[in-house]
Amino acid sequence: MNQRAERRVALLRGINVGRATRIAMADLRACTEAAGCREVSTVLATGNVVLTDPRPPAELRSVLEAAFATRFSYNAVVQVLSRAELDSAASSYPFATLDEHHDYLVFADHPEVTERVVEAMAVAIDAEGTEAVAAGPGCVFWRVPRGATLTSAAAAVLDTPDVRQHLTTRNLNTVRRILAVG
Secondary structure, three states: OOOOOEEEEEEEOOEOOOOOEOOOHHHHHHHHHHOOOEEEEEOOOOOEEEEEEOOOHHHHHHHHHHHHHHHHOOOOOEEEEEHHHHHHHHHOOOOOOOOOEEEEEEEEOOHHHHHHHHHHHHHHOOOOOOOEEEEEOOEEEEEEEOOOOOOOHHHHHHOOOOOHHHEEEEEHHHHHHHHHHO
16 A cells, blocks of 8 residues: 655754764765655754655654664664644744743654653753743653753753653754755
8 A cells, every 4th residue: 555755854863963973964865865765855964854755654764764874883763753743843832932042842752751751851940940841742842041951950851761762852943944844
């Protein structure tokens, strides 16, 4: 049974950030195309791939993780979302944008991971501060003061061994740029 090709977004975890795996976007596009995807575009240099593909998200994720791991020699973790899912998450962001803060969407590959992460982050934040966390559709919404993205107690939740490999984080502005690609 042939499925209709759909616009999807593949979010790679841990590339081109700090000392992490360095991958040229032209190479990432070529590898994605070699995996059978069409109309492939990348957004910024942090592992955001917009593509067209008919495969179910779980199958596409497996194919892309294997292709990226083989081609780039790293433990690829990929979140695959439909464009509609990404749009729903971005348009549902519940917090006011504050100066000197970052607005993030943390995507998880399992609903139970999302639930655990949002609960643990909510406990970790200072209720009197401006940092905020909430559950979103397939993601965790997180507002954090600039300079605290890697050091806040809530950020530490994202780096625990039991959830780290299930998550990838994107700034809300980056998500909007991905959506603009189409």
